[in-house]
Amino acid sequence: MTGKTQACLAADAVARRSYGKLVAYLAADMHDVSAAEDALSEAFAAALSDWPVNGCPDNPEAWLMTVARRKGIDGVRRRRSGDAAAQQLRAMLDQHATWADAADDAAIPDRRLALLFACAHPAIDTNIRAPLMLQTVLGLDAKTIASAFLASPDAMSKRLGRAKQKIREAGIPFVIPDLDELTERLDGVLDAVYTTFAQGWSDPNDADLLRRDLADEALFLARLLAELLPQEPEALGLLAGMLYAEARRRARRDAQGDYVPLAEQDISLWDASMIDDAEALLRRASTFGRIGRYQLEAALQSAHVERRRSGRTDWTPEVQLYDALLTLTGSPVVALNRALAIAEVDGPRAALHIVEALSIDKRLAEYQPYWAARAALFARVGNLGEAHHAYEIAVGLTGDPALRRFLQSQQAALLNGGGAMHA
Amino acid sequence: MQYLLMLYAEEGGWARMSKADQERGVAAYGAYTEALKAAGVWVGSNRLQGTNTATTVRLVDGKSQVLDGPYVDSKEQLGGYYLIEAPDLDAALGWAARCPGSSHGTIEVRPVWSYAG
Numbered sequence: 001m002t003g004k005t006q007a008c009l010a011a012d013a014v015a016r017r018s019y020g021k022l023v024a025y026l027a028a029d030m031h032d033v034s035a036a037e038d039a040l041s042e043a044f045a046a047a048l049s050d051w052p053v054n055g056c057p058d059n060p061e062a063w064l065m066t067v068a069r070r071k072g073i074d075g076v077r078r079r080r081s082g083d084a085a086a087q088q089l090r091a092m093l094d095q096h097a098t099w100a101d102a103a104d105d106a107a108i109p110d111r112r113l114a115l116l117f118a119c120a121h122p123a124i125d126t127n128i129r130a131p132l133m134l135q136t137v138l139g140l141d142a143k144t145i146a147s148a149f150l151a152s153p154d155a156m157s158k159r160l161g162r163a164k165q166k167i168r169e170a171g172i173p174f175v176i177p178d179l180d181e182l183t184e185r186l187d188g189v190l191d192a193v194y195t196t197f198a199q200g201w202s203d204p205n206d207a208d209l210l211r212r213d214l215a216d217e218a219l220f221l222a223r224l225l226a227e228l229l230p231q232e233p234e235a236l237g238l239l240a241g242m243l244y245a246e247a248r249r250r251a252r253r254d255a256q257g258d259y260v261p262l263a264e265q266d267i268s269l270w271d272a273s274m275i276d277d278a279e280a281l282l283r284r285a286s287t288f289g290r291i292g293r294y295q296l297e298a299a300l301q302s303a304h305v306e307r308r309r310s311g312r313t314d315w316t317p318e319v320q321l322y323d324a325l326l327t328l329t330g331s332p333v334v335a336l337n338r339a340l341a342i343a344e345v346d347g348p349r350a351a352l353h354i355v356e357a358l359s360i361d362k363r364l365a366e367y368q369p370y371w372a373a374r375a376a377l378f379a380r381v382g383n384l385g386e387a388h389h390a391y392e393i394a395v396g397l398t399g400d401p402a403l404r405r406f407l408q409s410q411q412a413a414l415l416n417g418g419g420a421m422h423a
Numbered sequence: 424m425q426y427l428l429m430l431y432a433e434e435g436g437w438a439r440m441s442k443a444d445q446e447r448g449v450a451a452y453g454a455y456t457e458a459l460k461a462a463g464v465w466v467g468s469n470r471l472q473g474t475n476t477a478t479t480v481r482l483v484d485g486k487s488q489v490l491d492g493p494y495v496d497s498k499e500q501l502g503g504y505y506l507i508e509a510p511d512l513d514a515a516l517g518w519a520a521r522c523p524g525s526s527h528g529t530i531e532v533r534p535v536w537s538y539a540g
Contacts, residue, residue, distance in 0.1 A: 150513065150520055151513045152513065155512060155513070365462060392453075392454045392457050393457060393458050393461055395450070395454035395455075396454035396456070396458025396459070396461075396521070397458045398521065399521040401523075404451055404523070408450060408451065408454075
């Protein structure tokens with residue numbers, strides 16, 4: 001292997017391992033996310049020309065940090081003048097001394113949590129929080145993030161730029177909020193991680209690598225949160241819920257790539273150790289005695305996989321969990337899922353009553369699962385006309401070819417007199 | 424704002440599909456159109472005949488020049504379009520991703536030129 005290839009591999013390994021940690025430290029230091037990213041990318045470029053000649057340093061993180069800080073200081077000199085620059089430079093140089101001689105990267109404080117809190121600050125637009133986290137903590141580029149969130153790459157890049165500008169200009173702090181504020185602020189962070197996961201988990205087939213990766217990135221962030229905030233039951237609950245869902249990934253499609261509804265999934269394809277991890281997390285979360293949205297979501301996921309042990313699904317506790325979740329969130333999606341659980345306990349008519357009432361909610365009008373649920377319920381009560389129409393809209397709203405085929409076969413089954421029993 | 428979704432696909436793909444798959448494909452487009460209409464997004468849509476039926480016309484040195492075949496001879500060809508009304512590009516991209524054409528071809532999304540006043 002040439003020195004150059006080796007240097008590239010080493011730089012790549014550091015980027016994977018420590019990118020977020022380095023950006024977080026530099027950003028908190030410079031109070032500027034963009035400047036930190038620029039300085040770090042210059043440092044990586046410097047590494048690619050220096051390491052092949054002089055060999056990989058013993059502590060590549062510290063090497064990169066030293067170079068990045070020097071680049072950052074040059075940047076401050078270029079951008080600012082006079083007292084403000086002098087003051088900031090002094091502060092940066094003072095802190096520099098505290099870790100520069102450290103022998104390993106453990107000496108570089110982990111400020112990723114503070115960076116996550118800055119990204120999910122109430123002053124930052126809700127829609128850009130998750131993309132901002134993916135870019136700053138994981139180093140994903142705007143183009144990748146845009147594709148994953150189905151947005152234009154150009155617009156995504158501008159929105160990310162504006163958010164970072166806001167962090168700098170509004171002086172959004174890079175700190176972990178005090179206890180009295182923590183729970184509320186943590187919601188913003190958890191919500192953004194959950195959004196990222198849902199984006200990666202939603203319809204597309206596993207062939208869609210980009211989204212598959214997004215679920216992995218979200219899991220990385222959730223693991224990080226659970227590790228850095230072991231006393232926060234909601235952080236543990238979020239990770240648990242995501243692990244339950246991720247554990248079922250392989251079972252969602254059959255060998256032909258066709259969609260398999262949850263109730264018909266082959267349990268042997270579920271990842272048992274992931275489910276065990278989730279159960280343990282959920283149990284640990286419950287010991288704190290502070291219930292919340294993500295613990296409830298995880299408890300529902302746990303109920304979904306209950307037939308792994310008992311061979312059947314008990315719907316009564318599911319309805320109770322949905323009741324609690326609905327009270328807490330008021331979400332129409334929760335109301336819809338609650339109706340589907342009620343269909344299993346009190347029958348499809350009771351559920352249809354709720355689903356019909358939900359039809360006035362505009363947020364569900366373009367929500368494919370709403371139409372699929374509606375179709376399945378109408379089919380069960382024998383109203384084939386309504387069922388057919390609802391399937392038609394559901395088919396039209398899905399972007400996932402496997403799910404489209406499944407819904408089409410359900411729709412076709414109406415004509416053959418077969419009831420559509422799944423949703 | 425109006426956006427034109429231009430559906431490009433490899434033309435031979437359709438002929439190679441089984442009859443059942445073709446029927447399912449047509450039904451999927453029908454359902455997509457219904458969903459667009461139900462959401463109040465649909466403005467217009469059409470499927471085009473194959474590029475073997477295409478003819479191009481342009482004026483060269485003051486004389487009309489008519490040629491057989493499509494304007495661009497590429498692997499994927501324009502096979503149809505949807506004209507939709509969407510609040511912004513992201514919403515239009517969301518609809519494009521739901522179009523059956525996005526799984527067997529490529530969809531180009533372009534805003535329609537709007538004239539002020």
